[in-house]
Amino acid sequence: MGTWGAGPFDNDLAADYALLLDRSDLPEILLRHSLSQPGENWEVTVAAAAVIASSWPGGKPLHPVYGPHKPLPPLPHDLRELAAAALVTILTRPPQTYGWVSEQLVTRWLSSLA
Secondary structure, three states: OOOOOOOOOEHHHHHHHHHHHHHHHHHEEEHHHHHHOOOOOOHHHHHOOOOOOHHOOOOOOOOOOOOOOOOOOOOOOHHHHHHHHHHHHOOOOOOHHOOOOOOOHHHHHHHHHH
């Protein structure tokens, strides 16, 4: 897997997930699945949470190159709570379990999630 930054779509798995969302007719199901298993592919979980956060008023825009390009239909409100719970699970894991090469990068990444 390649990682080139600390953003939610700055790695191969998340960029591939964005393509999957763009091609899906059922993005809500993909988002729910990704958020329900935060320990399996944390990169995808973080990307899914970013997608949900961006869909609400005042949400941060997604990465213009690696994030999804296709507009999503309106998403149910409960996905926000599911995303928040998944991020809390990720934030409670020891930082060294994420495989970051640099402590500085993992610190920056974790603070962006918080």
